Amino acid sequence: MTDNLPPLLQVTDLVRHYPVPRQRLWGARQAVAALCGVSLQVTAGRSLGIVGESGSGKSTLARLVMALDTPTSGTVEVLGRNLHALPAAELRRARRDFQMVFQDPYGSLDPRQNVLTIVTEPLQAQRKTTRTEQQTRAAEVLDQVGLRRSDLDKYPHEFSGGQRQRIALARALITRPRLIVADEPVSALDVSVQAQVLNLLQDLQRDCGITYLLISHDLAVVNHLCDDVAVLYQGRIVEQGAPGQLFTNAQHPYTQALVAAVPHL
Ligand SMILES: Nc1ncnc2c1ncn2[C@@H]1O[C@H](COP(=O)(O)OP(=O)(O)OP(=O)(O)O)[C@@H](O)[C@H]1O
Ligand SMILES: [Mg+2]
Secondary structure (H helix, E strand, O other): OOOOOOOOEEEEEEEEEEEEOOOOOOOOOEEEEEEEEEEEEEOOOOOEEEEOOOOOOHHHHHHHHOOOOOOOEEEEEEOOEEHHHOOHHHHHHHHHHEEEEOOOOOOOOOOOOOHHHHHHHHHHOOOOOOHHHHHHHHHHHHHHOOOOHHHHHOOHHHOOHHHHHHHHHHHHHOOOOOEEEEEOOOOOOOHHHHHHHHHHHHHHHHHHOOEEEEEEOOHHHHHHHOOEEEEEEOOEEEEEEOHHHHHHOOOOHHHHHHHHOOOOO
16 A cells, blocks of 8 residues: 555544533533544554443444435545545435444344345345346355355244344445444354454454454453554543553553453453
């Protein structure tokens, strides 16, 4: 990557306030600050982990990076394009470069749709592809995540949690994205299955050149996949560095507490 190429992801001074319902009719209008000026950069090929306690703003950051929510102020640029300033049609096209995997493998897949419909959904928003092209590509991504072609006709309830997360990953991969935002991708899974899914994420990183923005409250998970970690605390990044460095030399009290909570590291 040469210096004059834009970073894969550039987040600048991102702020998101959510209004809180008024306590009294004439009371002051209140807001919670979920993010208070977050800036970060992700270079292609260098995955970034975001750790932080519950309510620190991790999912808010993920939604803004995915342009599923609008910032109060600040910008999100993917490959140099300011997502929140793009016209709708261009944003739709840009979405092929960044996809998301959610925490809940049960809630994130529509139970009424079969696997083929689920995994080809991101293609509907892209340039017209024929039914045959979609089926071929769906079979490819299913193969990449370790599922079978025959699974395309099945429905989510026929799969285990780990398999559902593989389906969610297949859906994310189908547009050949550069960036995958994964919000707690393994925390709803059984410990034995967690390792399988993490290894799969790692293989995809190596084989397809995927870069992750990986959100987790578990430092061990981030350590597995990420080259850098940012610690989010009350809507701000309070510390950032390589996982090894952060684990041995945490400066912020919250990071120290996180490290202390993972004795096997
Ligand atoms: N749609 C919303 N409306 C109002 N407040 C919100 C909304 N979404 C998030 N918040 C608030 O913003 C703050 C950050 O929430 P967020 O979901 O980003 O935290 P998180 O770090 O992902 O937490 P967790 O680890 O529990 O998933 C919280 O105080 C939350 O209550
Ligand atoms: Mg969250």
